[in-house]
Amino acid sequence: MCVSRVNGSDLKNRIARIMEEQVGSKLNLTWKLLLLTAVLLAVGIPPSFGVVHAAKAQNAAPVQAPASKTGIEGTWQGTLHLPNGGNLRIVNKVTRDPNGALKVQDYSIDQGAQPMQATSASFDNGAFKYAIQFIDGEYEGKMSSDGNSISGTWKQGGTLPLILERATPATEWTIPEPPPKIPPMAADVQPGVEVATIKPSKPDEQGRLITFRGRELAIVGFTLNDIIKFAYGVQEKQIVNGPAWLGADRFDINAQPDQPGIPNSDQIKSMLQKLLADRFQFKFHRDKKEMSAYVLTVSKEGTKMTKSSADPKGLPGLFFGPIGTLHVRNATMADFTELMQSAVLDRPVVDQAGLDGKWDFILKWTPDESQFAGLGVKVPPPSDAADAPPPLFTAIQEQLGLKLEAQKTQVPDLVLDHVDHPSPN
DSSP: OOOOOOOSSOHHHHHHHHHTTOOOOOOOHHHHHHHHHHHHHHHHHHHHHHHHHHHHHHHHSOOOOOOOTTSOOEEEEEEEEOTTSOEEEEEEEEEEOTTOOEEEEEEEGGGTOOOEEOSEEEEETTEEEEEEGGGTEEEEEEEOTTSSEEEEEEEESEEEEEEEEEOOTTTOOOOOOOOOOOOBOOTTOOOOEEEEEEEEOOTTOOOOEEEEETTEEEEEEEEHHHHHHHHHTOOGGGEESOOGGGGTOEEEEEEEESSSSBOOHHHHHHHHHHHHHHHSOOEEEEEEEEEEEEEEEEOTTOOOOEEOOSOTTSOOEEEESSTTEEEEEEEOHHHHHHHIIIIIOSSOEEEOSOOOSOEEEEEEOOOOTTSOGGGTOOOOOOOOOTTOOOOHHHHIIIIISEEEEEEEEEEEEEEEEEOOSOOOO
């Protein structure tokens, strides 16, 4: 393991002495005994010390053998080449828990590098598999004979090739440090907006988004109808007397709350309600009328969703990817019904399920042409594949243990008294 090297000694003089055949002094008996003693000490002490040290270490903690070259434990990395020409660098940290079960921590470096724990993972006869339920993604690949690469595919909506290489300390990509964690906003405050910029969305801008980035609320591609629906938890049919531009003009908004910390869902709605009143001069009164709606209840089989283990004070995560697959994390039933009525369905959704707490689930269904008008999305023709997901109402009952039924019921309205285009920034 040790390799000798020239480290600054006078090599020229050493060579000269060798060439001149210089001879050192002869050793007498005394010097020979001293030399023998030194050799015995040099050879004997390190093993003795090692035995004692190993015994102590054995009492302290088990010594872990180096991982096999064909073992899966370690760091793996590769680049996912997207159809649109983009690239995503993926890093997997693969370990085993005390019981020997495989654990995979997945990082997408170019998407913020927030770690995602695989919900299942296996390595058997060179075949490596793992899945991340929250994003409905899974990887499957085969390790090379030298144990240095895995050739496989990543499935998430579509299927893309992904080759993972075993990383060393010298080749391992740097995972960015996560941003400093901002504490939650005090629960008893109703924040307003300290500063906000409102701009028309770009004509070619795709998709719609509302999220928090640090302390900044970012809204992309929302109409005023979208903002009102989110801020007041209503469906478009519950917004009465609005001008046509409410559902046509789209805006990008960046706003910071006037209180420290990250707001919860209700506090975000408070921010938006004050933003609407201040910048759009939005005024309304409430009314109620009977109309056709969808009522959400628990099916007789009971719920099939998972109680969320995330921070109960944390923000919910709800997103589509692809259309017809809804990913829900740390969300209440109110969060779910508000999204369904504002983005998917053509009428209000009334929550009568009576389920408290927050939930995690994935809902997969085959949309029809009546759905997703709230996102401005044209639904593709239904697939005739044998493994195509069921229609929405069947999927909700089979996958979530809930029922969604059309009924006539009393629904609150927001009747607009005044609204205007946004004031200048």
